[in-house]
Amino acid sequence: MRRNSTSSLGALHPVLFMLLVYVISVVLAFFVCRMIYFSLHNETSSSTEMNLDKLEPLSAAR
Structure with missing residues (x-):
């Protein structure tokens, strides 16, 4: 019997x-x-990575 x-x-x-x-x-x-979460709360800001502080203002904005 099975x-x-x-x-x-x-x-x-x-x-x-x-x-x-x-x-x-x-x-x-x-x-x-x-x-x-880590991409939104990264240690370095994007402005320091791209060196936006040292860029010259646009000539068209003057």
């Missing part, structure tokens, strides 16, 4: 799959939010 029951791992397959999808999405969201 057994008609499934193993416990086979029964938990959809649950394990959704947990894996959830963990991957949380990790990706963490890294995306971290990248956005």
Whole structure:
């Protein structure tokens, strides 16, 4: 006679799959939010990187 029951791992397959999808999405969201946060709150300002302080004013603005 064949057994008609499934193993416990086979029964938990959809649950394990959704947990894996959830963990991957949380990790990706963490890294995306971290990248956005650090790009908005960077240590150096963009004016010092581009040396905007030393640029001459435009001649058309005079």
